Amino acid sequence: MSDGLGSEGNPLKVLIVGSGPSGFYAADALLKADTTVEVDILDRLPTPFGLVRAGVAPDHAKIKSATKAYDKISDNPNVSFLGNVTFGRDVSLAEIQATHHAVIFTCGAESDRRLGIPGEDLAGSHTATEFVYWYNGHPDYRDHVFDLSQEVAVIIGQGNVAADVCRILAKTVDELKNTDIAEHALDALSQSKIRDIHMIGRRGPAQAKFTHAELKEFGELADCDPVIDPAILDLNAASQAELEDKTNRSAIKNIETLTAFSQRPAGSKSRRLHFRFLEGPTELKGGEHLAAVTLMKNRLEGEAFNQWAEETGETVDLPCGLLFRSIGYRGVPVPDIPFDDKKGVFPNKEGRITNDGSVLPGVYCAGWIKRGPSGIIGTNRPDSVETVGSLLADLSGLDASQKPGGAGLRTLLEGKGVRVVSYEDWQKIDAAEIAKGEAKGKPREKFTRINDMLAALS
Amino acid sequence: MTTVVTENCQRCRFTDCVTVCPVDCFHGDDEMLYIDPEVCIDCGACVPECPVQAIFEEADIPDGMEKWVEINAEKAANLPVVNEQTDPLPTAEARKTELGF
Ligand SMILES: Cc1cc2nc3c(=O)[nH]c(=O)nc-3n(C[C@H](O)[C@H](O)[C@H](O)COP(=O)(O)OP(=O)(O)OC[C@H]3O[C@@H](n4cnc5c(N)ncnc54)[C@H](O)[C@@H]3O)c2cc1C
Ligand code: SF4
Ligand code: SF4
Numbered sequence: 001m002s003d004g005l006g007s008e009g010n011p012l013k014v015l016i017v018g019s020g021p022s023g024f025y026a027a028d029a030l031l032k033a034d035t036t037v038e039v040d041i042l043d044r045l046p047t048p049f050g051l052v053r054a055g056v057a058p059d060h061a062k063i064k065s066a067t068k069a070y071d072k073i074s075d076n077p078n079v080s081f082l083g084n085v086t087f088g089r090d091v092s093l094a095e096i097q098a099t100h101h102a103v104i105f106t107c108g109a110e111s112d113r114r115l116g117i118p119g120e121d122l123a124g125s126h127t128a129t130e131f132v133y134w135y136n137g138h139p140d141y142r143d144h145v146f147d148l149s150q151e152v153a154v155i156i157g158q159g160n161v162a163a164d165v166c167r168i169l170a171k172t173v174d175e176l177k178n179t180d181i182a183e184h185a186l187d188a189l190s191q192s193k194i195r196d197i198h199m200i201g202r203r204g205p206a207q208a209k210f211t212h213a214e215l216k217e218f219g220e221l222a223d224c225d226p227v228i229d230p231a232i233l234d235l236n237a238a239s240q241a242e243l244e245d246k247t248n249r250s251a252i253k254n255i256e257t258l259t260a261f262s263q264r265p266a267g268s269k270s271r272r273l274h275f276r277f278l279e280g281p282t283e284l285k286g287g288e289h290l291a292a293v294t295l296m297k298n299r300l301e302g303e304a305f306n307q308w309a310e311e312t313g314e315t316v317d318l319p320c321g322l323l324f325r326s327i328g329y330r331g332v333p334v335p336d337i338p339f340d341d342k343k344g345v346f347p348n349k350e351g352r353i354t355n356d357g358s359v360l361p362g363v364y365c366a367g368w369i370k371r372g373p374s375g376i377i378g379t380n381r382p383d384s385v386e387t388v389g390s391l392l393a394d395l396s397g398l399d400a401s402q403k404p405g406g407a408g409l410r411t412l413l414e415g416k417g418v419r420v421v422s423y424e425d426w427q428k429i430d431a432a433e434i435a436k437g438e439a440k441g442k443p444r445e446k447f448t449r450i451n452d453m454l455a456a457l458s
Numbered sequence: 459m460t461t462v463v464t465e466n467c468q469r470c471r472f473t474d475c476v477t478v479c480p481v482d483c484f485h486g487d488d489e490m491l492y493i494d495p496e497v498c499i500d501c502g503a504c505v506p507e508c509p510v511q512a513i514f515e516e517a518d519i520p521d522g523m524e525k526w527v528e529i530n531a532e533k534a535a536n537l538p539v540v541n542e543q544t545d546p547l548p549t550a551e552a553r554k555t556e557l558g559f
Binding site: 211212376 | 479481
């Protein structure tokens with residue numbers, strides 16, 4: 001069986017759709033396996049790295065340096081990148097199955113969950129994604145406009161994305177100008193009139209989802225004071241019990257820091273970040289433009305670590321002209337692949353994509369499109385390892401005929417007039433961005449239009 | 459700023475932490491693991507994974523454990539990378555109980 005699938009004579013050829021963290025960790029796991037493999041990583045953008053480039057906040061440069069690990073993976077001669085190729089538009093599942101033995105979808109969760117309340121689509125009401133992609137220079141959001149002439153902004157949600165949005169709104173131009181924030185965003189933010197930023201959470205301060213590291217940053221901003229009502233830190237018995245559990249370290253630290261914020265003398269900075277808890281939006285009000293959000297007051301019910309927010313019936317209107325919802329992400333369906341509309345993911349069993357419960361042979365998924373939008377960059381590693389484990393366990397059942405792999409796919413795409421961007425091409429874009437940034441003291445100035453990225457290659 | 463492994467890891471080595479590290483910056487000897495501060499990106503992924511709470515961000519290190527910052531840097535530089543989960547040391551469960559987790 002010298003030409004068995006995965007042997008030197010017949011390498012296992014895997015296509016990965018999506019070059020975010022889960023795509024790279026899947027490639028890495030395949031390369032570490034005891035099988036001869038060739039891996040091709042596709043992305044709809046000419047630039048790799050998914051949300052590490054387009055999601056992670058520009059002022060968290062150290063976290064963005066996770067891409068160094070992906071550069072190392074790409075150095076392997078058995079890995080290639082095919083950027084500027086959209087699955088479902090430029091290439092179909094049947095075409096991929098002719099060129100590769102297996103495909104792993106790692107295309108992330110690029111859409112938002114909705115609040116499902118009246119007024120959600122008023123002008124001035126946005127998703128956090130739009131804003132994040134905009135300040136990070138994602139080409140799809142290049143021309144979005146946010147009304148930063150408003151004085152009050154509300155962020156619904158208290159996860160790490162909500163924290164990022166609040167911090168970018170709260171920071172001064174000086175605090176942002178040496179990051180890789182997109183130029184158009186820095187220009188717009190330099191005109192910002194925002195004074196009060198309200199971050200709204202349904203449950204209490206002991207259940208807040210932001211990390212302690214993120215929370216601490218709000219106490220160290222140049223021109224924004226953290227504000228919290230001390231009364232909200234008067235915790236119920238179940239929350240106190242949660243804090244007595246020493247494994248709940250993050251919550252213990254958060255409460256310490258929030259308490260310290262609440263005891264600060266009133267500040268005199270020109271912006272304020274209001275931490276608000278036990279409130280949830282029920283309606284966005286306004287004529288054409290958002291004017292206020294109605295917040296329902298909640299109280300906690302249930303036992304420690306199992307508490308939920310119960311509406312009290314008491315509401316309050318908070319006037320605001322700008323609102324971002326950050327209550328979770330959803331995957332986007334793609335042609336030929338089943339979609340679980342309720343969860344917003346591809347239905348799967350340990351990474352094997354299923355249709356009505358039966359496995360589609362040779363078709364896998366990993367990362368946010370597999371498990372939903374939870375966890376941080378590193379969480380995707382064990383997730384991708386699991387999926388690759390499933391793939392390797394299925395090896396004997398896959399079509400073992402010789403396949404043309406990445407070279408074949410490239411020929412097919414170029415025949416269709418697609419300008420495929422290789423890793424060497426990306427390195428040129430990368431170098432051009434770094435050079436553009438250097439003059440301004442930024443780590444890079446991103447290209448924010450696909451045409452400009454491609455122009456840097458000619 | 460970096461993230462460091464401290465004494466609770468000794469005789470334990472559950473290695474739950476290494477599976478989530480996005481940049482392979484854990485190194486180890488027979489006794490415990492150490493984080494390479496030159497490579498760690500302070501993402502915080504490993505911190506909640508550790509069943510005996512051995513890992514701290516530098517800013518949150520409890521009093522008396524500051525020496526571990528230097529120990530991690532020194533040891534990590536000269537030890538091999540550990541990036542796959544291995545069996546915990548035989549003493550691990552006993553150690554976990556002893557530490558009260
Ligand atoms: C705003 C924000 C901030 C974050 N900050 C942090 C942080 O500070 N620290 C941290 O550890 N984690 C952070 N995370 C989480 C982290 O980014 C995710 O866990 C991780 O990126 C998910 O990886 P993924 O590969 O599943 O998806 P993604 O990173 O979203 O990658 C998906 C890729 O697929 C491509 N794609 C999509 N559809 C197609 C298609 N049809 N054809 C071809 N390609 C396609 C996309 O272009 C993208 O490159 C943040 C997330 C967000 C949203
Ligand atoms: S999980 Fe904790 S105890 Fe285990 S190896 Fe990592 S740091 Fe050490
Ligand atoms: S903080 Fe992140 S990068 Fe640093 S050791 Fe932990 S998982 Fe690895």
